[in-house]
Amino acid sequence: xxxxxxxxxxxxxxxxxxxxxxxxxxxxxxxxxxxxxxxxxxxxxxxxxxxxxxxxxxxxxxxxxxxxxxxxxxxxxxxxxxxxxxxxxxxxxxxxxxxxxxxxxxxxxxxxxxxxxxxxxxxxxxxxxxxxxxxxxxxxxxxxxxxxxxxxxxxxxxxxxxxxxxxxxxxxxxxxxxxxxxxxxxxxxxxxxxxxxxxxxxxxxxxxxxxxxxxxxxxxxxxxxxxxxxxxxxxxxxxxxxxxxxxxxxxxxxxxxxxxxxxxxxxxxxxxxxxxxxxxxxxxxxxxx
Numbered sequence: 001x002x003x004x005x006x007x008x009x010x011x012x013x014x015x016x017x018x019x020x021x022x023x024x025x026x027x028x029x030x031x032x033x034x035x036x037x038x039x040x041x042x043x044x045x046x047x048x049x050x051x052x053x054x055x056x057x058x059x060x061x062x063x064x065x066x067x068x069x070x071x072x073x074x075x076x077x078x079x080x081x082x083x084x085x086x087x088x089x090x091x092x093x094x095x096x097x098x099x100x101x102x103x104x105x106x107x108x109x110x111x112x113x114x115x116x117x118x119x120x121x122x123x124x125x126x127x128x129x130x131x132x133x134x135x136x137x138x139x140x141x142x143x144x145x146x147x148x149x150x151x152x153x154x155x156x157x158x159x160x161x162x163x164x165x166x167x168x169x170x171x172x173x174x175x176x177x178x179x180x181x182x183x184x185x186x187x188x189x190x191x192x193x194x195x196x197x198x199x200x201x202x203x204x205x206x207x208x209x210x211x212x213x214x215x216x217x218x219x220x221x222x223x224x225x226x227x228x229x230x231x232x233x234x235x236x237x238x239x240x241x242x243x244x245x246x247x248x249x250x251x252x253x254x255x256x257x258x259x260x261x262x263x264x265x266x267x268x269x270x271x272x273x274x275x276x277x278x279x280x281x282x283x284x285x286x287x288x289x
Contacts, residue, residue, distance in 0.1 A: 028130060028140055032147025035120060036113040040151045043109045047097070047159035054096045055166030058089055089173040093163060094250035098183055103247055104223045106155060106187075107194040108216045114148040114198025115215030120208035122287060131286075141278050145199050152191040156184055176256065183253040189263035189270075190247040194219060196270030200277035206287055219243075243269070 033040070096102075118141070121127040130140055163180070167173040198215040205211040222242040229239025239245050246262040 026143060026146070028135070028143035029147040029150065031126075032117055032144045033151055035117070036148065036151050039109050039113045040154055043106055043155035044158040046105060047155060048162040050097050050102075051093070051159065051162035051166045052169070054089075054093050055169030058092055058170050061087075061092055088254065089167075089170055090175050091250075091254040093166070093175070094183075094253040097159065097163065098187060098249035098253055100223060100226055100244050100247075100250075103187070103190050103244055103249065104219060106159075107190050108219045109155070110148065110152050110191045111194040111198045111215035111219050112212035113151060114145070114195045115201045115205075116208040116212035117144045117148060117199070118202040118281070119205050119211040122206050123208055127286065137282050138278065141199070141203070141281050145195065145274055148195045148198070149192065152188065152195060156188055156191070159187075160184055175253075179253060179256045182258060183249050186247055186249050186252055186258065186263050189266040190243065190249075193243050193266040193270040193273070196272070196274035196277070200273040200280070203277035203281040204284060 118127070121130070127140075131137065160180075163175075167175055194215070197218060198212070201215050201218075202211045205214070222244050225238055225242035226244035229235040229237075229242065229245070243266060246265045248258070248262065252258045
């Protein structure tokens with residue numbers, strides 16, 4: 001009889017390594033920082049430029065008698081403060097970097113970034129993608145807000161670093177570092193207000209540029225209110241209604257004077273604006289692409 005040969009095939013199984021999950025901690029915050037990286041870089045650039053220029057031109061500015069010019073009501077209203085010693089290094093740093101114009105410049109950057117944060121994600125469709133995952137609107141909104149605040153801190157730390165470098169360009173700078181960091185805190189309170197106000201505007205708008213532009217427009221309106229209100233005592237009520245009145249950064253760094261509840265007002269206004277924006281964002285109907 002024929003013999004039938006049987007063969008048995010052996011199979012080996014190889015285990016496929018499981019792909020590692022990407023870290024999801026504060027993913028929305030990191031995305032917000034990435035979207036605002038050019039604005040943050042712009043804030044760092046202008047902070048570095050102004051601080052280093054102050055160090056370079058201070059010897060020349062000190063030799064010029066600017067006391068009469070800088071003590072005028074018009075100039076004081078533009079910079080947002082009355083200077084006691086306008087020829088000191090701290091005063092010049094306060095005029096060029098921490099004046100009301102500085103709040104307008106850097107606060108405008110923060111306001112634009114926060115105002116455009118959510119509307120930009122609506123325009124490019126990433127909002128729908130994010131909310132389709134187990135991410136609620138509250139978390140999404142708060143992480144965007146946190147990303148803007150982190151960007152503000154980065155700008156502030158960069159300004160502090162370049163202001164420190166500028167002191168090496170000056171002989172015997174009269175910069176009191178305790179009051180310098182208090183100035184940074186007041187500056188941050190203005191940034192905090194700008195971020196909260198921008199988040200409020202972005203909570204009900206769909207176009208990124210329009211929302212960011214409106215947020216910057218409100219900061220600019222506050223600057224105009226500050227100038228008009230500083231021209232005469234009859235407009236004190238108008239002056240106190242704007243955010244610049246509660247951020248006397250030049251006064252803090254140059255005259256070492258600070259009313260403690262001024263930055264509290266800005267922090268409180270920023271929290272109120274941000275929470276109102278959160279309520280609106282939760283209730284609104286989001287557009288579908």
